[in-house]
Amino acid sequence: MSARDQILNQLRSNERPAEHPEPWRSRRNFPDLAERFTQTLTAGKGEVIRAANFEAALNEIDTILHELQAKRVVVNDTAPLDGLDVGKQWPDFEWFVAGKSEGDIKSFCAGADVGLSGADAALAETGSVVVSSGPGKSRLATLLPPVHLAIVPTSILTSDILTWTAARQGQPGANRVLVSGPSKTADIEQVLAIGVHGPKRFIVVLYDD
Amino acid sequence: MTATMHEFRHSAFVAIEDIQLQSALEGATHKFGSGRTDALAEVPEVEAMRDHFKKVRSATLSQLAHHLETFExxxxxxxxxxxxAATGDDACRIVLDxxxxxxxxxxxxxxxxATxxxxxxxxLSKAGIEPVETDLGEWIIQLAGDPPSHIIAPAIHKTRHQIAEMFTKETGQQVSADDIPGLTELARQVLRQKFLAAGMGISGGNxxxxxxxxxxxxxxxxxxRLxxxxxxxxxxxxxxxxxxxTWDDAAVWLSLLARSSTGQALTIYTNIITGPARPTDPDGPQEVHIVILDNGRSKLxxxxxxxxxxxxxxxxxxxACPVYRxxxxxxxxxPYSGPIGAVIAPLLFGLDKYSGLPHASSLCGACKDVCPARIDLPRMLLELRADEVEQRVLPWWESMSERAAAFGLASPGLFKYGTALIRQMQRPLAKGDKLNLPAKLNPGQSRQTPALAKRSFHDIWQSGELDNKNGGE
Incomplete structure (x- = not known):
């Protein structure tokens, strides 16, 4: 008998009827989702920059990239940036567009200064941004560079992880990650240190759309 | 490694003497504990949410085969x-293969x-494959050759000085023990190269x-993520x-996990993996393998x-546990310590090898109070103690003395003569109202057992002396 059958038979021999409880729904009702998102993410050492509209958000990104003195930037080819020719918009930087640019994405990301991404959703309660893999959406772009910059419209804000999962549709892609701040650790004498393996800075440009 | 009664006592007393370890344990457990309290207090109807989660966990286990097949x-x-994988060895063979x-x-x-x-x-090492732990705490204990000392913070027993010394030895770079960001940065640089060079990544799964x-x-x-x-x-x-x-169940699970653990609402990254990279994905692994491990679980x-x-x-x-702390x-x-380890290690790895663990508890119930799934650990610790007696896991002299005590305590006459006998026998050891027991009977020597009083309360009561002293009627 295979290990699979052996294990499943053992479990089945003690199977009993059970009533699975109805889903627990969110009790949250934040008066201002953007406000709560900003507060929580900032408390978790992330950075939030508010912008009045998409144009203003692009200006903020321009300012941040220059302030960071970035040279190489990898960008995920996804909403709201997918309609944009980043090379034309920001000619001062060397760009790698995931899914479009030629060359090895892993080695570009390993040497990039900033990874720029959109987001699928944002959770107000926990200050989290949901980033997925998919066509034009690199996992390493938001992971290997020392700075992860995400552009997020307020329309994708939801209360919390419960409201987010309740609104789920269809099968997810290979990877989906909820990012709630910059990489951190407290493994040495419980002292907080920022930026151990993932990005050292997590900056969200949150704009009204 | 095992933890019989003698072994647990011995290691516990070594730990209690270690002032540095005591302060690290106190700092970490207090920080996590108060972080948990604050984080849960912020959640609406959190007690009802925990009740709900308990029902979800219980219902899931009732039909686990069905759910595992759906997952597969x-x-x-x-x-x-x-x-x-039916056993740990099987799981290792699958991964190695x-x-x-x-x-x-x-x-x-x-x-x-799990690993x-x-x-x-x-x-893996025996087969010539180099496994590199990349969680900072895990890397530290891997360099030290130590097992983890806390489920969440595996290296709390190591000081910054010990860590700096190990990092210097490993990397050849000098780094100051007082520069914790510097130590972290050094680990980042060394491990980043490993991430990029590795042919395979191994994780657990929450x-x-x-x-x-x-x-x-x-x-x-x-x-x-890396x-x-x-x-x-x-x-x-x-x-x-x-x-x-379902994802509704997972969302409640995640709502309680980090809050109960480190006091965070969510950890910095919640990473969800559904199969390998799709053909149109710019990056990601070409193969994803999930090894479902039994190793003694299904029979529970x-x-x-x-x-x-x-x-x-x-x-x-x-x-929360006064013994773990x-x-x-x-x-x-x-690898599993604290109250959960005291229950799970005997069950998974053998009650005879871990016979000390069911006793590593004051049965105060703090573990049950803080458990997000309200697991009744004190009940199971008592069940394990009963199993020890039934399965005769305890040494013969301990069973004998327990039996003799049970027999003596059941009869007032035997109790009276027995205690009278002990009063005589304790004389060479008694010093004032304390007993100086030999080290073997009083490990740690940090507390003294009280001696039996010269006269029993029963004796004093019977003599009528108390009536006179208190003025009587």
Whole structure:
């Protein structure tokens, strides 16, 4: 008998009827989702920059990239940036567009200064941004560079992880990650240190759309 | 390693004498404990949410075979390869086989209690494959050759000075012990090269979500993302009980996990993996393997110990436990420490080898109070103690003395003559109202057993002296 059958038979021999409880729904009702998102993410050492509209958000990104003195930037080819020719918009930087640019994405990301991404959703309660893999959406772009910059419209804000999962549709892609701040650790004498393996800075440009 | 009564006592007393360890344990457990309290207080109706979660865990375990099959079906449909391991050795063989098939020489690992449990690193090393732990705490204890001392903070027993010394030895670079960001940066640089060079990544898994065949990994450092995104092959080893039927269940699980663990609302990264990279993805692993580990778990279903499988490994019970806070994790002689370890180690690895652990508790109930799934650990500790008696796991002299005590205490006459006898026998050891017991009977020597009083209360009462003293009637 295979290990699979052996294990499943053992479990089945003690199977009993059970009533699975109805889903627990969110009790949250934040008066201002953007406000709560900003507060929580900032408390978790992330950075939030508010912008009045998409144009203003692009200006903020321009300012941040220059302030960071970035040279190489990898960008995920996804909403709201997918309609944009980043090379034309920001000619001062060397760009790698995931899914479009030629060359090895892993080695570009390993040497990039900033990874720029959109987001699928944002959770107000926990200050989290949901980033997925998919066509034009690199996992390493938001992971290997020392700075992860995400552009997020307020329309994708939801209360919390419960409201987010309740609104789920269809099968997810290979990877989906909820990012709630910059990489951190407290493994040495419980002292907080920022930026151990993932990005050292997590900056969200949150704009009204 | 094992933890019989004698071994547990011995290691606990060594730990209690270690002032540095005591202050580290106190600092970490207090920080986690108060962080948990604050984080949960912020959640609306959190007690009802915990009740709900308990029901979800219990209902899931009642029909675990069905849920595991659903998980397997959906994970396979997403392109993942699901393996089943009856024992730890089987799981190691499966992982090793995958590594060898791909000619892997270097493996990066993210923190996983399941792979600690099955000693996967030793198996890989023996086969000439280098496993590198990448969670900072896990890397520190790997360099030191130590087992983890806390489920969440595996290296709390190491000081910054010891860590700086090890890092210098490993990297050849001088680094100041007082520069913790510098130590962290050095680890980042060294391990980043390992991530990029590794042929395979190995992780554990916090939750398997049956509905979509997804695996959830939570972490703060980001190493679990690197391990599962950078190499061409990702292998996850997950205990079969870590299953959520739906995403609604997983969302409640995640709402409680980090809050109970580190006091965070969510960890920095909640990483969800559903199969390997799709053909149109710019990056990600080409293969994802999920090894579902039994290793003694399935036989607990339907027994009085089934409840222990509701555990989500948050570590809250460790932080709340007065015994863990003094004894530290190593005294438990296996990767699982604290109250959960005291129950799970005897069940998974043998009551005879871990006979000391059911006694490593004051039965105060703090562990049950803080458990997000309200697991009744004190009940199971008592059940295990009863099993020890039934299975005659205790040494003969201990069983004999317990039996003699039970016999003597049941009869007033025997009690009277027995205590009179002890009053005579204790004389050479008595000093004032204390007994100076030999070291073997009083390990640690930090407390003194009181001597039997010269006269028993019964005797004084009978004599009528109390009536006179109190004025009587």
């Amino acid at each position: 079906k959906n994970a396979t449909a997403a392109g993942a390869q699901v393996h089943w 995958i590594a060898q098939r791909h000619g892997v020489k270097l493996v990066t690992k993210s923190k996983s209690m 600690e449990e099955i000693h996967l690193n030793q198996v 939750i398997m979500v049956a509905e979509t065949g997804s695996l959830v990994l939570v972490m703060n450092e980001g190493n679990g 391990v599962t995104s950078t190499p061409p092959v990702h292998v996850a080893v997950v205990g079969l009980e870590k299953l959520a039927p 279903i339907g027994t009085k110990y089934e409840e222990v499988l509701q555990c989500i490994r948050c570590g809250a019970c460790l932080n 003094e004894a530290g994790g190593h005294a438990y002689g296996n």
